[in-house]
Structure formats: C-alpha cells, structure tokens
Amino acid sequence: MAQLNEAKSTIERRWPGLWSTLQKARNKTSRSIEPTLDTPEQTLVIDGYHLTSAYNRIGEARLQAMTIPDDATECWVYGLALGDLPRVLLERPHLQEIHVILMSPEVAYESFTRFDQMDWLDDPRISLELGSAQSPTVQKPYSVSPAELKVAEDGAVKLRDEIQLHLAAPFQFQHHQRLVQTMTTRARTNRRFFATDGDVATLFGSRQNKKIAVIAGGPTLSDWYPWLEAHRDTITIVAVSSALVPLQRAGLDPDAVVVIEYKEAAIRYFDEMDDARLTQTPLVYAPVVDPKLLERWPGPRLTAYLLGRSYAVPDEEYPKGKLFTSGTVTHTAVDLAVKMGAAEVLLFGADFCYPRETTHVAGAAFCKAVNVSRRRTAWVLDGHGKRAPSETNFIGYLRDLETYIGHHPEVRFLKGGRAGAAIEGVEWLDETRAEHDESA
Amino acid sequence: MKALDTIRQELTRATTLLRLGQDAAGNDAMVMLIDLLWKGLSSGSITAPTDALNRVLPQLITAQEAGDYLWVADMLEHELLLVLAEKN
Numbered sequence: 450m451a452q453l454n455e456a457k458s459t460i461e462r463r464w465p466g467l468w469s470t471l472q473k474a475r476n477k478t479s480r481s482i483e484p485t486l487d488t489p490e491q492t493l494v495i496d497g498y499h500l501t502s503a504y505n506r507i508g509e510a511r512l513q514a515m516t517i518p519d520d521a522t523e524c525w526v527y528g529l530a531l532g533d534l535p536r537v538l539l540e541r542p543h544l545q546e547i548h549v550i551l552m553s554p555e556v557a558y559e560s561f562t563r564f565d566q567m568d569w570l571d572d573p574r575i576s577l578e579l580g581s582a583q584s585p586t587v588q589k590p591y592s593v594s595p596a597e598l599k600v601a602e603d604g605a606v607k608l609r610d611e612i613q614l615h616l617a618a619p620f621q622f623q624h625h626q627r628l629v630q631t632m633t634t635r636a637r638t639n640r641r642f643f644a645t646d647g648d649v650a651t652l653f654g655s656r657q658n659k660k661i662a663v664i665a666g667g668p669t670l671s672d673w674y675p676w677l678e679a680h681r682d683t684i685t686i687v688a689v690s691s692a693l694v695p696l697q698r699a700g701l702d703p704d705a706v707v708v709i710e711y712k713e714a715a716i717r718y719f720d721e722m723d724d725a726r727l728t729q730t731p732l733v734y735a736p737v738v739d740p741k742l743l744e745r746w747p748g749p750r751l752t753a754y755l756l757g758r759s760y761a762v763p764d765e766e767y768p769k770g771k772l773f774t775s776g777t778v779t780h781t782a783v784d785l786a787v788k789m790g791a792a793e794v795l796l797f798g799a800d801f802c803y804p805r806e807t808t809h810v811a812g813a814a815f816c817k818a819v820n821v822s823r824r825r826t827a828w829v830l831d832g833h834g835k836r837a838p839s840e841t842n843f844i845g846y847l848r849d850l851e852t853y854i855g856h857h858p859e860v861r862f863l864k865g866g867r868a869g870a871a872i873e874g875v876e877w878l879d880e881t882r883a884e885h886d887e888s889a
Numbered sequence: 890m891k892a893l894d895t896i897r898q899e900l901t902r903a904t905t906l907l908r909l910g911q912d913a914a915g916n917d918a919m920v921m922l923i924d925l926l927w928k929g930l931s932s933g934s935i936t937a938p939t940d941a942l943n944r945v946l947p948q949l950i951t952a953q954e955a956g957d958y959l960w961v962a963d964m965l966e967h968e969l970l971l972v973l974a975e976k977n
Contacts, residue, residue: 505967513909596957616911620911
C-alpha cells in the first residue's frame, strides 16, 4: 500500500489529472485483469494475454529495448506493461527523454497498483502520456510492450494500428518481394492482351460531378441492395471482383468491374457471372491477373497499371492509366471512381472486418464463416462504436484508404453498412439518407 | 550442425520476433520451428520424452491460437527447450 500511495502521489504531482484518469478507466472497465499465481515471475494476464514474460521480465525488456539505438537521446515506449522497459532504458546515460505512452489506462492503473515502480517513476527523464492523447503517428525510435497493444483502449486504437503496421512492415516487405517475380512473369504473359486492350484512362473524367457507388464484397453489402436498386438511375456502379456475382444475383448490373488479384483462385469470383448481362461492361484489370479471366470476360477490357509497391512496373511500350492500391482491389475501385470525376463516392460492402462472422457478402466465392473467438488480436471500431473482429492486413488497407481519402478533400465520401468499419473522412449514408432519397 | 542447434536457432528467432511484437513474422518462424521439430522427431535426429511433450505442446497451441504470444515465447524458451535439451 505504501508503494501504491507513493506512485499515486508522484503521478499526481508530475502529471496532474493522470491518476484520476487511470482510476476512472479501471473503475469502468469490464476487462479481466489478474496476476499470475504460479509462474517463476509474477505478471498480469489481461483478457487472456500475458502482459510480460512470466519467466524473465527484465531479459524480455532488454530484448525489446534493443530496437532503440544506443546513441538515441530521446525515445518512445508504447505500452507501460509492468515498467520494465523504462527501467532498463534508464540505464542508458545518453537517453535524456523517455516518453512512456500508456496504451491502456486500466492496465496502467493495475500495473502501478500491484507492482512497485518507484525506482524509475520519478526520474526527470520520464514522461507518462496517454495513448489516446497522441496523434496516430509512430514516433521513432521506439520500443513496444506488445501485449499492451492488444488491449489498447478504444481512443488509442489508431495509434495502436499504426504501430502494429509498422512492426509488420519488414515481414510484409519480404512477402511482397517474393511476389514480384510472379507478378512480373504474369504481366509478361498478359502482354498479348494489354497490347491491344483499351486504356482505363478513357474512363477518367467520364462521370464529372456524379455519384459513383463503389461496391466491395463485404458482408454488409446485401443490406443495401434495395437502396441501390432505388437509386440505380442516378448512380454509376463500379464493382470489385468479389461483388460482381452477388450484385448480379440481386438484379444489379455494374457499369464497370475492377480486378487486380494475381492469384489464380480469384477467377472463382467470376465462375457464376451472367455473361449475357456484361457484354457492354468494361473490365478494368491490372496486368497481373489470371489470363484465363481475360479470355473469359464477355465485354470490353481496359488495362490499368497499379501504383503501389511490388506490382509489376508499367510497360513503357503500352502506356495506360494508373490506379492506386496498397493491396486491396477496393482501393483501386475507389481511385477509379475519383478519377472518373465523382463528386460523391458511395462505399458499400467496404467492411474491413468480419460483420456477422462471415468473410464476404452471401453469394460471393470464398464466402465462409469466421470463428471470431480466435480473432481477438485485431479489431476495428464499427459504425456503432463497437469492436469488430478484423485482420492486420484489413486494418492496413483501412488506414491506407483513410490516408487516400484525406488527400481528396474535393470528393465527398459516404458509406453504407454500420456493421463494417468506421472510416475516417467518410460520412454514414444512413445519416444523409433523406438528402439522397430526394435526389433519387 | 546438430538438429537441436538448428531448432534452438529457429526457436530463438521465433521468440525474439514474438517478444518484439512482430506477430506475423513470429508466427511464420514458429510454423518453421514446429516443422523442424516434427521432422527431427520423425527421423529420430532428436528425441524427447513423450509425456513432457504432451504437457508442453497443447499449452503452446492453445496460447498460439489465443494470440497470447508472450506466453508462447515463454513456453518455447523456458519449457520446450528444456524438454528437448534433456535428451539431446
């Protein structure tokens, strides 16, 4: 208790208001936070995650601290955990400022309550800051307490996502590098198509100041079929590969279809398409797609080169328009809509998570149930402000889409499907429904 | 290089990545580690007491499935390695 009082008074003195924030967060949390009882070293288990090693906490902290160069004078520690990281970093005489970012205030409260941290807490080089008060930018050099990232508070989730994407970047880069050869070979094979096919740039500017619906293949798409049908005459529909068949089954034919997937299995998205209804519909494709799909497409084909790492470089002999992606076809479809001149881009099925515990909208190839109880480590906030299970790569795509949208203030973005992820810079269509219904 | 040394190397790679929060890379390394372990046990190049393996491996798998990666790293480093070192 003496140590708790000392920690409390130190925090109250050095960072006024912080202790009561931590205490309030602890009082209202429903998280399970329990100490281990039978491990060589004690730690906390938060909702089933060990907060630190239960065998060698300091050894683990020393390893984590190695991500900060020896000569650094300032650093950021994302996640207090049990205070081991700041403790070992303070051993370095060069370090003058150590920003300890509390990703979960309730965990911080328990950490200070149950573990004595007075050996480092009052050091003038230390500052304690709430993750929810930070901009979602990863400061460098940094080190993390990875388990605390998993239990980050909602207000710090964007920062958490940025950190996790940053941590995953070297692995993703290696993965993409392995794909470069595949993509390059595929693009060479497809030269026979794009040498004579049309250019996506012919669509650019073709829908100036119009409304364009971008239809992705997420589960919430089906909720919006009636709306799409009611507004069909006033909107242009750009569908991504996975949404085509479900959309056709709902009686809606897109004005353009976009495909960028290099995997051969992606052709299954088109297995059950109604060819007769697509003879005038352009397929906007990246040169890396399966040539069998290009052979099969019943309508015109327009080539688009992709702006993004690891995709085959544009073939200078056959210049074509370029579209953005950081890995998902939804980006490409959105960029197409913007380049077509849309004043409003309406997103449907752009969920970036697993609403209703399924992967895709019903009727899409690869649509299957997801065991969400095994997917607790990645989540996004949905349109109701609730956590929705997701994947690290979906979160990356979501954040990249937000960045893209931030670069296009001239376009209004709206979205249907609150069970999907909330997207910064995008309004909810249900809040503006009257306005859109009037214009229908 | 002895089979156990190779396993130890891969195990250290996996635990380092997991403790640094590099989950995808850590899981990838763990798949390789389990593959190496399985091959070693099948070929007889490494041996391990079955009861000890039966105690550690289920805990490892449960923790891995739950995303409790620091516990996975602990199990690998402080339990599995001991089990393997015992007879090799």
